[in-house]
Amino acid sequence: MTAKIGIGVIGVGSISEFHLKPYNNHPDVEIIGVCDLNAERAQTVAKQYEAAIPYTDYQELLNNPDIDAVSICTWNNSHAEISIAALQAGKHVLVEKPLCRTVEEAQQVQAAVQATGKLLQVGFVRRYDSNAQMLHQFSEQGDFGNIYYAKASYIRRLGNPGGWFSDSNRSGGGPLIDIGVHAIDLCWYLMGRPEPLSVSGNTYYELGNRANVEHLSRYQAADYDATQNDVEDMANAMIRFKNGASLIVDVSFSLHAKQNEGMIKLYGTKGGFEVDPAVHITTEKYNTVLNIEPQTDHKDFQFEQAFDNEIKHFIDCIQTGKQPLSPVEDGVQMMRMLTAIYESAKLGKEVLL
Numbered sequence: 001m002t003a004k005i006g007i008g009v010i011g012v013g014s015i016s017e018f019h020l021k022p023y024n025n026h027p028d029v030e031i032i033g034v035c036d037l038n039a040e041r042a043q044t045v046a047k048q049y050e051a052a053i054p055y056t057d058y059q060e061l062l063n064n065p066d067i068d069a070v071s072i073c074t075w076n077n078s079h080a081e082i083s084i085a086a087l088q089a090g091k092h093v094l095v096e097k098p099l100c101r102t103v104e105e106a107q108q109v110q111a112a113v114q115a116t117g118k119l120l121q122v123g124f125v126r127r128y129d130s131n132a133q134m135l136h137q138f139s140e141q142g143d144f145g146n147i148y149y150a151k152a153s154y155i156r157r158l159g160n161p162g163g164w165f166s167d168s169n170r171s172g173g174g175p176l177i178d179i180g181v182h183a184i185d186l187c188w189y190l191m192g193r194p195e196p197l198s199v200s201g202n203t204y205y206e207l208g209n210r211a212n213v214e215h216l217s218r219y220q221a222a223d224y225d226a227t228q229n230d231v232e233d234m235a236n237a238m239i240r241f242k243n244g245a246s247l248i249v250d251v252s253f254s255l256h257a258k259q260n261e262g263m264i265k266l267y268g269t270k271g272g273f274e275v276d277p278a279v280h281i282t283t284e285k286y287n288t289v290l291n292i293e294p295q296t297d298h299k300d301f302q303f304e305q306a307f308d309n310e311i312k313h314f315i316d317c318i319q320t321g322k323q324p325l326s327p328v329e330d331g332v333q334m335m336r337m338l339t340a341i342y343e344s345a346k347l348g349k350e351v352l353l
Helices: 014-025 039-048 058-062 076-088 103-116 130-140 175-190 303-320 328-347
Strands: 005-010 029-035 053-055 069-072 092-096 120-123 147-155 196-204 234-241 246-252 261-268 271-276 280-285 288-292
Touching: 005 014, 005 058, 005 303, 014 029, 014 039, 014 069, 014 303, 029 039, 029 058, 039 053, 053 058, 058 076, 069 076, 076 092, 076 103, 092 303, 103 328, 120 303, 120 328, 130 175, 130 271, 130 303, 147 175, 175 234, 175 246, 175 261, 175 328, 196 328, 234 328
Parallel strands: 005 029, 005 069, 029 053, 069 092, 092 120, 147 246
Antiparallel strands: 147 261, 196 234, 234 246, 261 271, 271 280, 280 288
């Protein structure tokens, strides 16, 4: 029998659950350690996963020779630092999105990947959804022709989590870098990852966290503080690509909207398709427009299943040596687009990439 892959999870807040469970269920994996600045939380999570060792210092976890790979589920401001340290310690890395906060940090992580030869997978979990993979396969086979336009919208009417999410020093931004990254990345991936040319963006800081609103519940971070909020309420942008394609996106934590909305649509020369709110394909055959509903287990995004697929892919890449579906290069390119949107909004003009 081959030895199991030893895993460490750094940061055991809410998102870590979607890493820990798939690792725990994987026959080739053993969770060796978990780490969190909150010692009590680290100890509690460690007890849930049998022999896992609790740490409060990620360097101590990285010094454990039984750990082969780590998931990094910490605040965005520590993603680059911990990723680089893990790579240099000889560990493979799965880092939650976004890769980091700046292009400079992203390039430093990429340099560490190249220097160490270790694997780094960026947690663009939307790529790993089964419907997204199906549509990507169709697109790669040319079924939609040249995809020249995409639009995405993720609107939360009352969805500012507060805490570190609303502290730009730790998060790097608001809804754009938190949920916009998913929308932009999935569109970009399904478009064939074209080279970005320019960005025109806007950000708005009008409503704040709206802690005054009653009679309507919403998720709040564990460190929620109503007095701390310096991130945008919403952002919108148009991204132009060198191949002539374009992407329009808008996202919000807070907006006077009737309801929450999620929409992703792409259009090509031979057909178009929708990913959210439900998978759908439109095309033509024999001079007739066809609306097609693929027969799949689920029409919409399956959150836990996508994380399970993501973790399985990470382990498979470690075992086989193949490159991940979401490599560090894509993380760098995504940071170029995200930071350009913020820069464009600040300058009030289009930014060339």
